[in-house]
Amino acid sequence: MPVSADYHPDPRFFDLGDEYGDAVRAADFPQTLLRYRNQRAAATVGLDTLSDAEWIAHFGRFEPLPGQPGPVAMRYHGHQFRNYNPDLGDGRGFLAAQLRADDNRLLDLGTKGSGTTPWSRSGDGRLTLKGGVREILAATLLEALGVPTSRALSLIETGEELERGDEPSPTRSAVLVRLQHSHVRFGTFQRAAFFQRADMIETLVEHVRQLYHPQVAAGDAPGLLAAIVAASAKLTARWVAAGFVHGVLNTDNLNVTGESFDYGPWRFLPAYEPGFTAAYFDQTGLYAFARQPEAVFWNLTQLAGCLKLVADAQPLTDALNGFGPAYIRELRAAFLARLGVRSLGEAADQRLLDATLALLREGGERLRWEPLFFDWFGGFASSARALSGLRSAVYQGEAFDAFRFAVFEHEPDRPERLESPVFAAPEPEEMLIEEVETLWAAIAVSDDWTPLTDKLNRLEAARTAYKIEL
Structure with missing residues (x-):
């Protein structure tokens, strides 16, 4: 079977008719090299049992999955930098399928870089391989940090050379498939x-x-x-x-x-x-x-x-x-989740939010955004770790005293999370532009995907350690 018993097609957007989207076909790519498949995400919709060949057939050549009517380019308009544009729509992607997840919520399989559509205008309908890698990285870290996000499901290199004004060209091409609950936009x-x-x-x-x-x-x-x-x-x-x-x-x-x-x-x-x-x-x-x-x-x-x-x-x-x-x-709830502490009521929670922002503001370039939340995850339970770590010299002064008072007011939330080996590392997993460029350079120069794979494995370890609830 190409799909498992957990696969449940439910193509509801397609029922709206042709006033909302246009039936399209994917481009015929010269190559289909599987570069990334998200097995954890695939398992939530019954696609984890696909062989690599079946995966490529569905997400590289876009043979319809069982019970799916075929891809549709969705119609929409939009304000772009507050200028209204009536000539938008899916210009390099389409809705490939809809299916029920293991929690019974409806999920879309949407594409990026799958070819031209009636809404492509002068675009080529393609995606650069670097753009696909960047989307995987963004979605993976955001999920780890508790942000509601699409998930990158698949990335397949397609063997075309693309010309782009914002990348060294010619550059490599790819087609991405993402999972999210809806592509219905404002x-x-x-x-x-x-x-x-x-x-x-x-x-x-x-x-x-x-x-x-x-x-x-x-x-x-x-x-x-x-x-x-x-x-x-x-x-x-x-x-x-x-x-x-x-x-x-x-x-x-x-x-x-x-x-x-x-x-x-x-x-x-x-x-x-x-x-x-x-x-x-x-x-x-x-x-x-x-x-x-x-x-x-x-x-x-x-x-x-x-x-x-x-x-x-x-x-x-x-x-x-x-x-x-x-x-x-x-915002109060999000900062509590990032710091791994429990709510103490509106006033105390607001005090912690204000104190955290004040410390980050005063710390400037000496205190990067992500390490503060990593150092103090769990509040008081991480005080020894934070005060003996790489940023111990930054954790002093009035702004820090106010932050420490505010975070110590709050009890750690699920402090057993600190037992993860992730918190034994001196630095958190971040995603600053320099690292993104380094990861891409390994692929661009020597086709070395190991640094990217290692990074994604570390991000997955961070996700399982933080366990931030949506």
């Missing part, structure tokens, strides 16, 4: 609103409500918006706690389930820097680290504007107004 609603199609908005509301937010009553567009606001607030808070900068927070890059996906010019903070940007073309800092909550809220207002075709303005405004309070609550 821009999916924007396209329907652009054509003043209230009927399409109503269909999307019911589709999204039923499949992803079933706690919302049928036909309750403001209730659905409130659920998406809450999910987006959690996602944004988890980005900030991870020190992550997405880079391109356009309305076509945010989805209805509040998952991070489509990793392009992402970066992790070296140290606390509110104005840190990930994209070289973000010259105004619109999507800088500290402006990500503002960017997400602005995008949510665009979604709310679409829903005005089927709902009154005031309930939608009330739903939007929930973002700020939800974001602050989620």
Whole structure:
């Protein structure tokens, strides 16, 4: 059998019809070299039993999986750096399949680099191999740090030479497959609103409500918006706690389930820097680290504007107004999770959040973002380890005293996690740009995938050690 008994196809988006997507075919690639397969993710959807040959057939040549109708390029519009673009849509990817996970939630198999579609415009529909490697790295570390994220399922090198303005060219090509709960974007609603199609908005509301937010009553567009606001607030808070900068927070890059996906010019903070940007073309800092909550809220207002075709303005405004309070609550919870301590109530939790940010701000370049959370994971239970480690000289002064007081107030959460050998290392697993370039250089220069594999194994060890709950 090409799939296991745990494979449960459920292609629900395809039922919406051709007004929401276009049937397409994948490119015929000259090569299909399997470079990465995520067995842990595959096991959650019954695909772990595929042989490598079967894997390549489904994720390199895109032969449909059992019970799947074939790929569809999804239609959507979007604001790109706040400029409306009605010429978007899946231009180098498609929805390949939908299936139920082991927790019965619906999951999409989406592609990147699978060839041209009706929405490719002048693009070649391809993905660079480096871009695929970068997406694997981003998704793997974000999952380890407790961020709701797509997961890279497969990367297959495709044997074409690509010309790119932002990479040394010609460069190698690949096709990526990702797993996430939905590829329905804010821009999916924007396209329907652009054509003043209230009927399409109503269909999307019911589709999204039923499949992803079933706690919302049928036909309750403001209730659905409130659920998406809450999910987006959690996602944004988890980005900030991870020190992550997405880079391109356009309305076509945010989805209805509040998952991070489509990793392009992402970066992790070296140290606390509110104005840190990930994209070289973000010259105004619109999507800088500290402006990500503002960017997400602005995008949510665009979604709310679409829903005005089927709902009154005031309930939608009330739903939007929930973002700020939800974001602050989620940010406190995210910092507690990153520090591995339990909640002590709103006031004490806020004190710890404020003290952590103050210490990071004062530490500057001497205190990188990720090592602080690593050193003090578990709070008081890690004090001896932190104060005798590589950053012991940084842990002094008024800002540190305030942080130590605040973190010691909170009891360790599941302190047995500190028994992991991960915490015996002097440094945490990070993903700064220098390391990304080094990992890629090994592949580009000598086709050596060992450093990448070793890094992914270490990230998996970190994930199992942290056990951060979503």
